Amino acid sequence: MRRKLVVANRKMNGSVPGNKEFLEGLIKGTRDCHNADYIVCVPHPYLYQAQAMLADTEIAWGGQNMSRHDAGPYTGSVSPGMLVEFGCKYVIIGHSERRNRGQDSDNSVGERFQAATKAGLTPIFCMGETLEEYEKGLTDLVTIRQLNAVIQQVGIKNLAKCILAYEPVWAIGTGKAATPDHAQSILHFLRGYVILKDVEVGENIRILYGGSMNASNAAQLMSMPDIDGGLIGGASLVTEEFVRICRAANELGSA
Ligand code: PGA
Numbered sequence: 001m002r003r004k005l006v007v008a009n010r011k012m013n014g015s016v017p018g019n020k021e022f023l024e025g026l027i028k029g030t031r032d033c034h035n036a037d038y039i040v041c042v043p044h045p046y047l048y049q050a051q052a053m054l055a056d057t058e059i060a061w062g063g064q065n066m067s068r069h070d071a072g073p074y075t076g077s078v079s080p081g082m083l084v085e086f087g088c089k090y091v092i093i094g095h096s097e098r099r100n101r102g103q104d105s106d107n108s109v110g111e112r113f114q115a116a117t118k119a120g121l122t123p124i125f126c127m128g129e130t131l132e133e134y135e136k137g138l139t140d141l142v143t144i145r146q147l148n149a150v151i152q153q154v155g156i157k158n159l160a161k162c163i164l165a166y167e168p169v170w171a172i173g174t175g176k177a178a179t180p181d182h183a184q185s186i187l188h189f190l191r192g193y194v195i196l197k198d199v200e201v202g203e204n205i206r207i208l209y210g211g212s213m214n215a216s217n218a219a220q221l222m223s224m225p226d227i228d229g230g231l232i233g234g235a236s237l238v239t240e241e242f243v244r245i246c247r248a249a250n251e252l253g254s255a
Contacts (some may be wrong), residue, residue, distance in 0.1 A: 002206050004036035004222060004249040005163065005229035007124060008236030009064065009092060009210070012043055019046050023053045029243030030059065032118050035253030036229070038246050039090050040236075041124070047086035048201065055087065062090030062124070065098060068108070068115040072231045080119030091116050092231075093123040093162075094146070096169045100130065106149035113150050123162040124231065125150060127190075128212070131170035140189060141169070147190065156197045164207040165231045166190060171211025173234055177221070183209045184224035191226050214245035222252055 004148055014022070021041065030038055041062045042050050067077035085093055093116060094109035104112075109125070111216045116123045124171040129142040143166065151159055166186055171178050178186075187207045195202030209221055210231030229249055 001254065002204065002228045004116065004253040005039070005206055005208060006036060006242075006246045006249045007039045007062075007090075007092075007163075007165075007208065007229070007231045008041060008242060009095070009231055009233045010040065010042050010236055011064070011097070011233055013045060013237055014046055016046070016049060016225035019049055020053070022237075023050065023059075024053075024247070025239035026059060026243060027053070027196050029239075030246050030250070033247060034058070035251075036246065036249035038249075039124075040049065041090065041092050047088065051087040059139050060089050062088045062092065064092045064095070066093075066112065066116065066121075066142075068111040072113075080115050080121055083121060084119050089120075089122060090124055090163075091121045094126045096128055096130075096167060096172060100169065106146055107145070107153075108151045109146070110153035114133075115155070117158060118160045122214050124165055124208075125162045126165045126167050126231070128167040128169050128172075128211070134168060134170055139186060143186065143190060144193060147193065151197070156194070156201055159194065160205060161200045162205070164190065164205060166207060167210035167231060169211075169217055175212050175213070177212035177217050178209065180217075180220045180224050180227075183221055184226055187224070187226040213245065215241045215248070218245040219248040219252065222245075222249055 039060045063083045098104040127143045127146040128160045129139045206228040213230040216237040
């Protein structure tokens with residue numbers, strides 16, 4: 001049985017006092033919610049704060065990107081080991097906001113995936129098609145291309161070390177979430193693809209939906225059979241809204 005999972009992708013948002021208020025609210029709001037998992041991915045300067053505030057809770061924290069290198073002359077980059085030093089267990093890899101600005105390619109996402117797992121981090125590996133690709137009916141081809149690039153580099157067994165996230169670019173930050181049926185059909189397709197390669201990996205891997213998930217649509221989306229949770233951007237900036245999403249996951253989960 002796959003546990004439900006809610007991940008906050010806070011993107012380039014927050015402040016020390018604002019994070020404090022958010023994390024305090026989240027800790028309080030999920031104190032009785034033991035049937036799902038919760039992760040908060042913050043900008044790197046706030047990792048120390050996340051670690052200090054979340055260390056004794058069931059809420060995990062992570063980074064939003066990292067270098068594939070361990071150390072060296074990479075100005076402005078952060079290594080996997082640095083994330084680990086600040087207690088991260090997770091890191092977002094291949095988010096479309098990086099892919100579509102040319103900062104990540106299918107290939108470099110695979111390299112980051114390997115570097116993350118080598119350091120003991122669980123990648124939250126994002127895939128998804130642009131609006132243009134969606135309108136051309138290319139969703140399946142694009143997501144499989146993105147997925148295969150990683151499988152080819154790491155092998156199907158190692159795919160089990162990640163969390164997959166399907167995030168259609170046209171749904172991110174637009175307020176136009178995919179319908180539960182549409183998201184379910186893509187996630188079912190992706191899971192089926194993995195199952196064809198390895199039944200155990202495909203059945204156990206957690207796949208999230210992301211893209212304008214909010215407190216009003218979360219329960220419906222997450223109750224679909226292949227949707228194991230959500231990757232939440234905008235709605236993770238409003239404490240009460242994010243807590244409601246976490247609580248919805250908890251209600252759908254089992255102890
Ligand atoms: P959104 O972002 O929830 O604001 O659409 C999701 C994401 O980019 O991870």
